[in-house]
Amino acid sequence: MRTLLRFFQKYSDLLLFLLLEIIAITLIVQSSHYQRSRLIDLNRQVTGYIYSKVDGAREYFSLKEVNQRLADENMELRNRLDLISGSLDTATVTRELRGEHHYFFVPSRVVHNSIYKQYNYLTLDKGKKQGVFRDMGVISDGGLVGIVLESSANFATVIPVINRDFRLSAKIKSNNYAGILQWEGDSPLFAVLTEIPFHVTLAEGDTILTSGFSSIFPEGIEVGTIESFSLERGNFYDIRVSLFTDFQRLYHVNVIRNYRQEEQLNLENQNR
């Protein structure tokens, strides 16, 4: 007994060290990244608050640039409006106004952003109160950004494309073949499109769009262009996609609310 006590006394620091490391490793292994970030809702409230306070300063400094981008976007939208206004008839317009439309956008601000990690997350300043719930899509003026992971009253956490857990169905614009878009953790500028079979003809510079299969995103949101492709792993291409969204200066984003998401999911679950 005494030797046992002496043993504990002698190695108490080592034992404490091992204990703490075991706690840490358990925390890492036990929960997936997905579940883990759902656990820390309190943390989201606190850190979201701190980040949004500090963000005021950042917002002020980037006002000029943001203005410019908004003006550009306005211009482009106005041009597009001119193009289509001729072909619109009033009947469709009134139907849109009666609330039959499919998607609704919640503009929000990125208050925290990480891009150099393997599992990056964004924090937005809109939450349940503003109608942002989990599994909603997020886009910027450039293109696809990510998917809402979880939201609290006033903040939401987003899994961006540049997170190793991110998966989304995306297609090639020129031939409509759909594959899985994911990220390999190397550079925030590029993602990878997999599961495109080898017989498809590809060209560098082809545009990649969202496929609309998932009910999270409408079809045709721009993702990026093909940077290069290879056939190293057998029957499927590894396509390197240069992303349109510049995650390093992401600031204003839109959360997409799909009014028919629930209906689509219910139907799909019934048939499963």
Add this chain to the structure above:
Amino acid sequence: MYIITRNIVRFLVVVLFQVLVMDNVMINGYMVPYIYLLFILLMPFETPRWLQLLAGFALGLTMDLFSNTLGMHIAATVLAAFARSYMLDLLAPRDGFEPDSFPRIHYYGFLWFLKYTLVIIFIHHLALFYLEVFQLKEFLSTLFRVILSSMLSASTIVLSQYFVFRK
């Protein structure tokens, strides 16, 4: 008492500086300066080992909460805190550290501090980056990131000794 308050304040300053400033700094997509270990590095020599470990745990947990990575920073920081006591034994002068002195450039010189910082930072980054990737597939590219980030973190910490955390 004074020393305890000072260390608590340092803990807060280091965490906020890391989260609000350093996490926004990124060079080339590879290198991130992690300066929060400064808190572990600057703890007094007489701190008992168990307290160093628990402080490492608390620091790691705080960083984890801010970066949505439960466990990774804890594991790496506790390891760094554990390594620190051995590193100090190795680096001790022949007749031990002077009483009323701290592990700082001011007391033991630039080279001593650089050696001390580099080794502990390297151990910390090695653990953190490999835990983050959690596979050996990208062994070499991760090692590359570990080495570059270690150098960046260590030089930021050493520089901070001349400007921010001078006392």
